[in-house]
Amino acid sequence: KQEVTQIPAALSVPEGENLVLNCSFTDSAIYNLQWFRQDPGKGLTSLLLIQSSQREQTSGRLNASLDKSSGRSTLYIAASQPGDSATYLCAVYSPGAQKLVFGQGTRLTINP
Amino acid sequence: GAGVSQTPSNKVTEKGKYVELRCDPISGHTALYWYRQSLGQGPEFLIYFQGTGAADDSGLPNDRFFAVRPEGSVSTLKIQRTERGDSAVYLCASSSGQGGGYTFGSGTRLTVV
Numbered sequence: 001k002q003e004v005t006q007i008p009a010a011l012s013v014p015e016g017e018n019l020v021l022n023c024s025f026t027d028s029a030i031y032n033l034q035w036f037r038q039d040p041g042k043g044l045t046s047l048l049l050i051q052s053s054q055r056e057q058t059s060g061r062l063n064a065s066l067d068k069s070s071g072r073s074t075l076y077i078a079a080s081q082p083g084d085s086a087t088y089l090c091a092v093y094s095p096g097a098q099k100l101v102f103g104q105g106t107r108l109t110i111n112p
Numbered sequence: 113g114a115g116v117s118q119t120p121s122n123k124v125t126e127k128g129k130y131v132e133l134r135c136d137p138i139s140g141h142t143a144l145y146w147y148r149q150s151l152g153q154g155p156e157f158l159i160y161f162q163g164t165g166a167a168d169d170s171g172l173p174n175d176r177f178f179a180v181r182p183e184g185s186v187s188t189l190k191i192q193r194t195e196r197g198d199s200a201v202y203l204c205a206s207s208s209g210q211g212g213g214y215t216f217g218s219g220t221r222l223t224v225v
Contacts, residue, residue: 004154006154032213034213034214036216041221042218042219043118043203043216043217043218043219044155044203044205044216045216046213046214046215046216049213089154089155091154091214093214098160098167098168099145099157099160099168100145100155100157100205100214101157102147102154102155102156103154104152104153104154105153105154
């Protein structure tokens with residue numbers, strides 16, 4: 001059974017810092033991995049989608065990497081801003097499960 | 113449509129009542145998923161439709177929960193005899209296939225009082 005873990009559960013940093021959020025998964029047989037952002041009381045917004053054959057994806061100040069063999073992904077946020085404050089969720093899609101399996105999320109606070 | 117639409121956005125109901133939650137996926141997306149999210153937790157899988165049929169309903173917690181997608185587009189999640197423990201945000205997502213990412217709706221916040 002696929003399990004996804006995100007560390008840390010919460011993170012608070014001053015504005016302007018670069019930061020890394022971690023995601024690990026137990027079964028390396030995945031189709032893809034997706035990072036989402038969730039603002040309080042809102043739905044999920046897709047940030048980056050990495051296919052199993054890819055090593056990384058970039059969008060603006062965000063960069064996500066994937067090391068499928070070790071079961072790890074990182075989300076790098078450059079030059080953080082208060083508007084980046086949200087919960088970040090990692091999810092993997094596995095052929096056996098045929099559904100996204102989510103981590104618990106990392107609650108990020110960027111302090112002005 | 114341009115995105116996944118869920119209605120209502122908020123629903124407050126009394127314990128024991130019946131509720132229906134609606135999801136309108138992105139046009140042309142054959143796969144549709146329902147998830148439930150409790151406060152401070154990641155979304156948990158409920159049910160997955162491929163076309164009109166439920167390909168995987170292993171996440172439904174008990175027989176009070178049921179979902180349909182009769183024409184392969186709009187889906188309705190139905191909860192009978194609601195309990196306070198059913199209070200959560202119910203999220204719907206659609207996808208074009210295994211290689212495509214998921215697009216989520218804004219969710220329905222269900223509160224059972």
